Amino acid sequence: MSKSLTNSIREEARKILQEGKVDFVIGYGQGDNSMRTQPVFIDKVEDIDKLVWPSFGLINLANYLLRYRTTRNTPHKIGIVAKGCDSRSIVALLKENQIDRDRLFIIGVNCPGMLSRQVAREKAGEIVAASSNGDKWSFETTEGTKEISCFDLMPSNCVACRHHAPVISDVVVGDSIKEPDVEDDGYDSIREFENKPAPERYQYLMSEMSACIRCYACRQACPTCNCDECFVDITQPKWVDKGLEPTDLAIWQLIRTYHQAGRCVDCGACEEACPMGVKLLWLTRKMNLVVRERFGFEAGVDPEALPPLATYKKEDPQEFIL
Amino acid sequence: MNDDPKILAFLCNWCSYAGADLAGTSRIQYPTTLRVLRVPCSARVNPQFILKALQEGADGVLVSGCHPGDCHYLEGNYYARRKFATMLDLLEYVGLEKGRVRFSWVSAAEGGKFAEVVKEVTDGVKQVKDTSQFLKKRDWPSE
Ligand code: SF4
Numbered sequence: 181m182s183k184s185l186t187n188s189i190r191e192e193a194r195k196i197l198q199e200g201k202v203d204f205v206i207g208y209g210q211g212d213n214s215m216r217t218q219p220v221f222i223d224k225v226e227d228i229d230k231l232v233w234p235s236f237g238l239i240n241l242a243n244y245l246l247r248y249r250t251t252r253n254t255p256h257k258i259g260i261v262a263k264g265c266d267s268r269s270i271v272a273l274l275k276e277n278q279i280d281r282d283r284l285f286i287i288g289v290n291c292p293g294m295l296s297r298q299v300a301r302e303k304a305g306e307i308v309a310a311s312s313n314g315d316k317w318s319f320e321t322t323e324g325t326k327e328i329s330c331f332d333l334m335p336s337n338c339v340a341c342r343h344h345a346p347v348i349s350d351v352v353v354g355d356s357i358k359e360p361d362v363e364d365d366g367y368d369s370i371r372e373f374e375n376k377p378a379p380e381r382y383q384y385l386m387s388e389m390s391a392c393i394r395c396y397a398c399r400q401a402c403p404t405c406n407c408d409e410c411f412v413d414i415t416q417p418k419w420v421d422k423g424l425e426p427t428d429l430a431i432w433q434l435i436r437t438y439h440q441a442g443r444c445v446d447c448g449a450c451e452e453a454c455p456m457g458v459k460l461l462w463l464t465r466k467m468n469l470v471v472r473e474r475f476g477f478e479a480g481v482d483p484e485a486l487p488p489l490a491t492y493k494k495e496d497p498q499e500f501i502l
Numbered sequence: 503m504n505d506d507p508k509i510l511a512f513l514c515n516w517c518s519y520a521g522a523d524l525a526g527t528s529r530i531q532y533p534t535t536l537r538v539l540r541v542p543c544s545a546r547v548n549p550q551f552i553l554k555a556l557q558e559g560a561d562g563v564l565v566s567g568c569h570p571g572d573c574h575y576l577e578g579n580y581y582a583r584r585k586f587a588t589m590l591d592l593l594e595y596v597g598l599e600k601g602r603v604r605f606s607w608v609s610a611a612e613g614g615k616f617a618e619v620v621k622e623v624t625d626g627v628k629q630v631k632d633t634s635q636f637l638k639k640r641d642w643p644s645e
């Protein structure tokens with residue numbers, strides 16, 4: 181937990197609550213252990229200390245704005261803490277007319293990156309207790325104690341991040357962060373995967389998805405997975421059968437990914453939420469790459485640009501059409 | 503190698519369906535591999551339909567609409583083109599064998615082109631090695 185960011189967030193939140201600019205502030209709160217983060221809704225200045233800047237904070241707070249959607253006609257004025265990717269999701273939601281900008285007060289955070297429980301679990305094993313000391317974490321596991329540096333606990337999306345600074349905000353806290361100036365545009369692993377033979381790629385899809393238990397935690401964690409009725413829940417017609425038949429599992433996640441085209445901000449909340457450790461970013465990130473290469477679009481960056489599948493150009497490439 | 507493939511074809515009412523009709527009334531020969539499903543517009547075809555077809559046993563899927571600029575609803579096929587490009591890229595990324603999912607523009611006057619398209623798509627689907635990709639396992643979950 182970063183002290184200075186926590187303090188600045190509390191300070192800004194206190195200000196807007198006291199001035200009556202918002203009815204409540206949505207922020208990060210400490211979960212039930214040091215590796216868990218949960219959203220908190222602060223409506224009283226006395227509760228301000230529940231706001232923190234987390235270490236393992238791979239949740240996307242824009243998700244919780246959906247309870248106050250335009251169509252629900254709620255009167256609230258809402259303060260929200262937003263790191264780079266949360267702010268991009270806010271832009272994506274604004275574009276789709278899901279929320280009203282004038283009811284929001286955005287406390288943007290220059291985000292140095294989060295740590296991932298999934299990564300920790302992969303590298304350390306079954307974790308019983310965890311504590312941080314400076315730039316390292318030490319984990320009590322069933323096989324003894326392991327120390328891992330913070331950098332090695334970062335998820336792939338934070339390592340590849342190009343939007344540490346919020347793209348939309350009313351006030352910004354935290355020191356500005358230099359966007360990395362390196363060759364890898366964050367998609368190298370995707371291109372590497374593309375080069376494998378097709379049957380191997382299909383095999384990978386099926387084996388990753390075979391762990392899925394259809395809990396839909398990935399969908400619930402995502403601000404742009406927000407249909408009132410999801411295609412997997414529709415029973416007439418039944419697009420995807422209930423149950424764990426392998427092609428149903430694969431198709432469920434493929435369609436979810438397709439629905440994220442031009443909307444996914446690579447926040448990693450879905451993958452972090454998955455109780456089965458299913459890798460999801462290799463799909464969503466491919467979608468992001470397709471949208472960028474085909475339509476020159478990046479989700480949630482330009483508030484004016486139309487979502488790529490809600491528009492077209494007459495000269496769009498059509499090399500795949502006979 | 504699959505000598506008698508089944509291909510589900512989504513043909514738009516205004517162009518490709520009429521093109522298929524013209525191929526028939528002009529007595530042009532082409533493979534009998536298609537099962538035609540008439541849709542109002544290529545934009546009616548939700549990419550989800552394509553996966554559903556593969557799951558239900560189609561060896562191949564063809565979606566055909568009006569040429570750009572000719573859409574009966576003016577711009578339906580432009581939107582469709584973006585959707586299909588996106589979905590096709592994703593499907594190839596996860597290892598769907600090439601040639602199973604195809605798209606074409608065929609106008610109402612192109613009976614000859616329609617026959618050519620069916621030939622080409624059929625040849626492609628015949629080359630597919632593994633049409634069990636995305637095929638639903640009916641006996642699931644018996645082991
Ligand atoms: S799909 Fe996953 S990474 Fe993309 S915006 Fe949703 S939760 Fe974030």
Ligand code: SF4
Binds near residue numbers: 397458
């Ligand atoms: S969170 Fe994981 S297990 Fe749950 S539905 Fe998503 S992929 Fe499946």
